[in-house]
Amino acid sequence: MPTFAWQAKIRGERGLAINVESVGARNPAPDPSTDVKGRADAGTQRPARILVVDDEAHVRAMMGSALERQGYDVQLAASGHEALEILERNAFDLVLTDIVMQDGNGIALLERVHGQQPQLPVVMVTAIHDISVAIDAMRRGAYDYLLKPFEREHLVSTVQRALDHRVVLQESHTYQQNLEQVVRARTEMLRQAMDNLENSYDVTLEALGDALDLKDSETEGHSKRVTAYTIALARAMGISPIEIKVIARGAFLHDIGKMAIPDEILRKPGTLTPEEQEVMREHCTRGYHMLRKIPFLCGAAEIVLTHQEHYDGGGYPAGLRGGEIPIGARIFAVADTLDAITSDRPYRKARTFDAAREEILRCSGTQFDPGVVEMFLKMPGELWNELRSEIDLQSKRYSAFDIAHAPDLPSL
Numbered sequence: 001m002p003t004f005a006w007q008a009k010i011r012g013e014r015g016l017a018i019n020v021e022s023v024g025a026r027n028p029a030p031d032p033s034t035d036v037k038g039r040a041d042a043g044t045q046r047p048a049r050i051l052v053v054d055d056e057a058h059v060r061a062m063m064g065s066a067l068e069r070q071g072y073d074v075q076l077a078a079s080g081h082e083a084l085e086i087l088e089r090n091a092f093d094l095v096l097t098d099i100v101m102q103d104g105n106g107i108a109l110l111e112r113v114h115g116q117q118p119q120l121p122v123v124m125v126t127a128i129h130d131i132s133v134a135i136d137a138m139r140r141g142a143y144d145y146l147l148k149p150f151e152r153e154h155l156v157s158t159v160q161r162a163l164d165h166r167v168v169l170q171e172s173h174t175y176q177q178n179l180e181q182v183v184r185a186r187t188e189m190l191r192q193a194m195d196n197l198e199n200s201y202d203v204t205l206e207a208l209g210d211a212l213d214l215k216d217s218e219t220e221g222h223s224k225r226v227t228a229y230t231i232a233l234a235r236a237m238g239i240s241p242i243e244i245k246v247i248a249r250g251a252f253l254h255d256i257g258k259m260a261i262p263d264e265i266l267r268k269p270g271t272l273t274p275e276e277q278e279v280m281r282e283h284c285t286r287g288y289h290m291l292r293k294i295p296f297l298c299g300a301a302e303i304v305l306t307h308q309e310h311y312d313g314g315g316y317p318a319g320l321r322g323g324e325i326p327i328g329a330r331i332f333a334v335a336d337t338l339d340a341i342t343s344d345r346p347y348r349k350a351r352t353f354d355a356a357r358e359e360i361l362r363c364s365g366t367q368f369d370p371g372v373v374e375m376f377l378k379m380p381g382e383l384w385n386e387l388r389s390e391i392d393l394q395s396k397r398y399s400a401f402d403i404a405h406a407p408d409l410p411s412l
C-alpha cells in the first residue's frame with residue numbers, strides 16, 4: 001500500500017498531526033462533549049463498541065488507541081475476513097474499515113455488514129486519491145468516510161456522528177416496532193369485537209328462526225337443515241367464506257316473511273285457494289322488507305326475496321331467470337327441495353334422499369340451475385343424511401331439556 005502523510009506522522013516524523021502516544025497525552029480524559037456511554041446505548045449506558053479494520057498494524061493501533069482514550073470499547077481486526085468472524089461472535093455499534101486491504105477491499109466487508117446488520121453504521125477510511133471509491137461506498141450504504149490524513153478530532157467527531165446516527169436509527173426502529181405492535185393489538189381487539197358482535201347477531205337470528213319454526217310447525221328444524229345443506233353446496237361450488245356467511249343467513253331466514261302471514265292461511269291443513277296462495281306468496285317480499293334495513297342482513301335479504309324464483313323464470317315474486325337470480329338463492333332452491341322431499345309432512349311421509357336426487361335432476365334447467373344440480377349430484381348422498389342426523393340430535397337435546405327439573409336455574 002502507498003505511504004501517506006499521516007502514516008509518516010505516526011512514525012514520529014516531522015509535522016506529526018496524530019500520534020499514538022501523543023493523542024492520549026494531549027487529551028487524557030474522555031471528552032465530555034462526546035459522552036459515548038449515554039449516546040451509544042441509552043438503554044444500558046455501556047461504552048459504544050467499535051470494530052476497527054485495517055491490514056496495517058500501526059494504523060489499527062493508532063485508531064484503536066485514539067478511540068479507547070475517548071472511552072470507547074474498541075476491537076481490532078487485521079482483515080475483512082477476520083472482521084467478519086469477529087462480527088459473527090460480537091455485537092458492535094460501529095465499524096471503521098480501510099477500503100484497500102491485502103485480503104480484499106473494505107467495500108466487500110461493507111456490503112456484508114450492511115446486508116446482515118443494516119442499522120450498524122460503517123465508516124470507510126481511505127486515502128485522498130480513493131475519493132470516488134469512498135463516494136461509491138456511501139452509495140452502497142456506508143455512513144461516512146474519513147480521508148487520510150485525518151486529525152484525531154476529525155476521527156472522534158466522525159465516529160460520534162455515526163454513533164448518534166445509529167441511536168436515531170435504533171429509536172426509529174423501536175418506535176416503528178412498537179407502533180406495529182400497537183396496531184396489531186388494536187386490530188386483534190377490533191376483530192374480536194366484530195366476532196362477538198357477529199356471534200350476537202347470529203344468536204339473535206337463531207332465535208328468530210326458532211320462533212318461525214314454532215309458528216309454522218310443519219317446518220320444524222327446516223331452517224337449520226336447509227342452512228346446513230346450503231352451506232355444504234356453496235362450499236362445494238367454491239363460493240368464498242364471506243359470501244357463504246351471507247348466503248347462510250339468507251337460507252336460515254328465507255321464510256321469515258311467514259311471520260306476517262295469518263295463521264289461518266299458514267296453518268291451513270287443506271289446499272289453499274288462489275287468493276290464499278297469493279297472500280302466502282307475499283312472504284318473500286315481506287321477509288325482504290323486514291331484513292333489508294338491517295345493515296348486516298341486506299345481503300341475506302336478497303336471498304330471502306328471491307328464494308322462490310325458478311331458473312326458467314317460472315317462479316315468484318319477480319319471475320327472474322338464470323343468472324338474474326343470486327347464486328345463493330339458486331343454491332338454496334336445491335337445498336330447500338332436498339329437505340322438503342326428505343321431511344315428513346302431515347299429508348305424506350318423508351321420501352328417501354335418492355328420491356330427492358331424482359326429483360332435483362328432473363327439475364334441472366326448469367326450477368333449478370343445472371350447474372348447481374350437477375354439483376349436488378356429484379356430492380356423496382350420505383353427507384345429507386349425516387347433516388340431517390346431526391341437526392335432529394341438536395334439536396332433541398334442546399327439546400329434552402326439562403326446565404322443571406333444573407334446580408340450579410334462578411327463579412323468575
Ligand SMILES: [Fe+2]
Nearest residue numbers: 254255307308
Ligand atoms: Fe319460502
